[in-house]
Amino acid sequence: MPVLLPPAERCQDTRVGAPAWCEAAQAVTHQAHLATDRCGQEAVTMWQSADSVRDPHVARHLSRAAYIQPWRFRVEMLQGGTTVEKPPPGEGVTLWKSKMKTPAWRTRLPLPLFRDALALQTAEVAQAHARGARLTAARLSRAQQQINEQLRLLQRQREATDHRLSDVRKGVLLNRQSVQLRGYRPEPEKVPDKADSMLTWEKEELRSMKRKMEKDMEKSETLLKSLASCRDTLGFYCKERLQAVELMNQPLDKVLEQAGHHSCVDLSRVPTPRPRGQKTPPPDPLGTYTPECSAALNEAKRLLMESKETLAEMAKNESDVREQQQQISDRVCATLAQKIRETSELKERMNLSLGLMRGTIHRCAKFNQEMYITCGLIKGPLSESHLETREKLNRPLVRVYQRHVGTQLPEASRLAQGTDQLQRHILHMEKNLKELLAERGKLSWSHNCKKIAQEVDHSVIRLRQRQRHPRVCYQELRAQLLLEDGGPRTQAPARSKATGVPK
Known part of the structure; x- marks a missing residue:
């Protein structure tokens, strides 16, 4: 028969199992x-980014709204009462329909296509590096081309300056030849005049111009070496950058056009109001635009600006020296021509004086000869055929003494007085004639000196005009001057000590 269990005591816990x-x-x-x-x-x-993790202190149903809130566009009120929507700061994709700007996705674990993503990123990095290297190489190449063009301009200007310096040196030698040639004048014509002062002034001015041109040549030579060194540096860096892009067949000029850079060195172009190109990146030791490239481009910019200023200064100096040298040479030639005209006037006056003196000497000599004839007639006849009266030549000569009776005779006294007066006139006339002859000798000597001086000055002008021609080079003129320095110097003719007339 069944066993009936005693009813359990009723309690609050209806669980059968034990609480533990x-x-x-x-x-x-x-x-x-x-x-x-x-x-x-x-x-x-x-799988999510760090900023997308839900805040544990925010309720679950509010976390999404708090997460999306930074993405939404913000509405701002302007002063006029209008509103404007501005996107939130930071990177992300703008969703115009929902007015949201999703930030970039950053995951902690590799995605299933992580290998492909890494390959794409590596390819992008390589392409970016190649593009940067190509752009840097294009900038360096363009800077090298401009430096080469500046080098050619500097070389041409140096040739022009050197030619002008050769003309200045030739002018110095011409001045020296002119001074030496004017040294062949006679002693009376070597009195310092304005022509000598002009030649001295020309020598000082030519020396000053020579020093200025030599300084320009030294400065341009230093700048030329700096430009050549900068060109080699730019070429080395360009060649180094081209090793990364040697398989890309895109012209470097096209790269600069795409980047919006027509020149990285030339600062004279008009800047565009809104630059369309890429900005020059900051120097990066690990990137394509290294500090060395930046320093090379900056040096190229500095040298280009300095070379432009130097070229302008050299061209101005060359033009000024050419005009100044031409004016100085014209002034010297004009002074010598004026001296020739003055010498010609003096020579004509001396020639006229010589003609007048020659007539006076002839008249004095004729009068002196007639006086000698008169003196002979006063002394008496020489033969019987000269006698007009019946005088006897064997009569004794009457000697005139104070105690003699013949002193009272008028004929002998008058004859003696006339003879003595005639002798005094003859001696005075001979003295005047000698003085006239001496003065004529001096005047003739001075006339010949003026003639020689005029010929010398004319030769100096012809020499300067002939040697100033561009076909006469400095080396030829210097060799000619060296040959002339070794020859004997022509001396003026000797003069007589008594009369001063040339022997």
């Missing part, structure tokens, strides 16, 4: 839920 057993089961379940939530959260977190 139930608590143990609940603890195990709670631990399992915690592990599930944690693992799931960690699994999702590993």
